[in-house]
Amino acid sequence: MKIDQDIILASYTTFKIGGPARFFCVVKDQFDALQAFEFAREKHLKTFVLGGGSNILVSDEGFDGLVIRVVNKGIEVLSESDDNVLLKVASGEVWDEVVKFAVTNNWWGIENLSHIPGSTGAIAVQNVGAYGQEAGNVLEAVTVFNKDTHQILSLSSDSCGFGYRKSIFNSSEKGKYIIFDITFNLAKNSHANLEYRDLKTRFGGKNPSLADVRQAVIEIRNKKFPFPTEAIKGNAGSFFKNPVLTADEYLDLQTKITVEFGQFSSDELGKKKFSDNGQIKIPAAFLIEICGLKNLQSGGAAINKNQPLVIINADGKATAKDVLDLAEKVRQSVREKTGVELKFEPELIGF
Ligand SMILES: Cc1cc2nc3c(=O)[nH]c(=O)nc-3n(C[C@H](O)[C@H](O)[C@H](O)COP(=O)(O)OP(=O)(O)OC[C@H]3O[C@@H](n4cnc5c(N)ncnc54)[C@H](O)[C@@H]3O)c2cc1C
Known part of the structure; x- marks a missing residue:
């Protein structure tokens, strides 16, 4: 090597x-x-x-x-029944190609995770989630290489400690393993997960096919997330996580927003909040918008206007310092005006 x-x-x-x-x-x-x-x-x-x-x-x-x-490659059906298929995918496979493969074969479970860039191995690291689905919900097992003992282990989904954008791989056991492959448990006879508002509205009570769901997710995402290609401005998807609040913290936020921006904004907050695993989640994009930060820039880095969670390398020459300066300005302003502390989603390397 x-x-x-x-x-x-x-x-x-x-x-x-x-x-x-x-x-x-x-x-x-x-x-x-x-x-x-x-x-x-x-x-x-x-x-x-x-x-x-x-x-x-x-x-x-x-x-x-x-x-x-x-960069390892390979997709293998480990077993198949009338209801399920266990699909083992090497970490180096491009994630969106895996989703396409599952949809083409009529296997349900990962279609809502369409059009997310990156490799398959990393899907387990932050428990990738989108449109009402998270990778951990369909993940059966992960094969890892322990960098200290040099052992290969199979970890069950339960031992991966999945939560919102969280697993043992980005928390308690960070840096300990290379993930070599992931086995997914996909359903043969299922139906669309239309929990997410945009998808529900789009299909209005109909029962769409797998291909319809994938197409809808791609179209909705394309309006908000600049999928990185040569022609598209560089970015790392959402730079900020959606804050997760307790009931008391949510009441504090409501009060602060009413004082700072008026009742209308507070009512909007009520419509935008969503519940997930019994927790209250607030779209960070809404907080950034009401704080008037949508047009903020720092050097070559800018907030993406269609989806303010995303920071873009606007002129192709942005430095990491530009991005971090901008992200810190957003964080500070949101903290001062709403009391909420935004957390960064991408991992910072070499800082
Ligand atoms: C336009 C855009 C949209 C996005 N939308 C979403 C979204 O909707 N939901 C979401 O959750 N994320 C989203 N993301 C973030 C990102 O695509 C995912 O987190 C993705 O899974 C990262 O994959 P990657 O291979 O690029 O990982 P990298 O960026 O290379 O690495 C990310 C982390 O995973 C670790 N890692 C990577 N591969 C391995 C491995 N084989 N073994 C051990 N550790 C590994 C790295 O060390 C690092 O800690 C988006 C990003 C972009 C640019």
């Missing part, structure tokens, strides 16, 4: 931002992984596991360690 030096990371991220990795390698199996971690151990290097680079912001100075990019 080859280990390169001083590889500029910008082109490995959807933000198109970031300085060099001191060392960089590509792994396709556990033997490569073993070599990579041994190399890092001998040289006392930090390591970072990279997928499609769609949920990270790399600093302008880069990463002073070893970046390990996972």
